[in-house]
Amino acid sequence: MKKIVVLFALAITTASCGIIGSLNSNTSIKPNESFVLGDNNHGVFKTHLKNEGVTVLKIYKAPIAGGTHSPQLVKPQETIFVKTEKNTALVIENTENQYASVTLKVKGDLNLGMTYKN
Numbered sequence: 001m002k003k004i005v006v007l008f009a010l011a012i013t014t015a016s017c018g019i020i021g022s023l024n025s026n027t028s029i030k031p032n033e034s035f036v037l038g039d040n041n042h043g044v045f046k047t048h049l050k051n052e053g054v055t056v057l058k059i060y061k062a063p064i065a066g067g068t069h070s071p072q073l074v075k076p077q078e079t080i081f082v083k084t085e086k087n088t089a090l091v092i093e094n095t096e097n098q099y100a101s102v103t104l105k106v107k108g109d110l111n112l113g114m115t116y117k118n
Contacts, residue, residue: 021107021110022105022106022107022110023104023105023106023107023110023112024103024104024105024106025103025104025106026052026101026102026103026104027092027101027102027103027104028099028100028101029057029092029093029094029099029100029101029102029116030094030099030116031094031096031097031098031099031100032094032095032096032097032118033093033094033116033117033118034091034092034093034094034116034117034118035091035092035102035114035115035116036062036089036090036091036092036113036114036115036116036117037084037089037090037091037092037104037106037112037113037114038084038088038089038090038112038113038114039062039064039089039113039115040064040111040112040113041064041087042086042087042109042111042112042113043086043108043109043111044083044084044085044086044108044109045083045084045090045106045107045108045109045110045112046081046082046083046084046106046107046108047081047082047083047084047090047104047105047106048079048080048081048104048105048106049074049079049080049081049082049092049102049103049104050077050078050079050102050103051074051075051076051077051078051079051100051101051102052077052101052102052103053076053098053099053100053101053102054076054098055076055094055095055096055098055099055100056073056074056075056076056095056096057073057074057092057093057094057095057100057102058071058072058073058074058092058093058095059071059072059073059074059080059082059090059091059092059093060072060091060093061082061084061085061088061089061090061091062088062089062090062091063085063087063088063089064087064088064089065087068091
């Protein structure tokens with residue numbers, strides 16, 4: 001009985017921390033480079049993104065079939081929420097000459113390719 005109570009308490013604690021079903025990351029992006037999240041076939045995902053650095057970031061969506069849309073600028077210490085469509089990448093571009101840092105919390109389809117691009 002004790003084991004059941006301990007396992008139940010552990011399950012409740014883990015679920016309440018939001019660990020299950022989400023991806024949490026702090027990512028650094030080199031000057032004049034981009035971090036691409038989801039440049040592969042996947043479902044819908046939602047991203048809670050905070051610009052932790054001192055640079056302004058350009059965020060936009062890039063369908064894997066081609067093109068880009070929905071650009072927005074994220075100021076230092078600003079937080080945004082982005083819903084990204086099926087088979088569309090979320091591009092986080094550092095257009096400045098200093099390192100950028102972002103905190104990401106992603107929910108939804110987590111089968112996402114992640115790459116850096118110049």
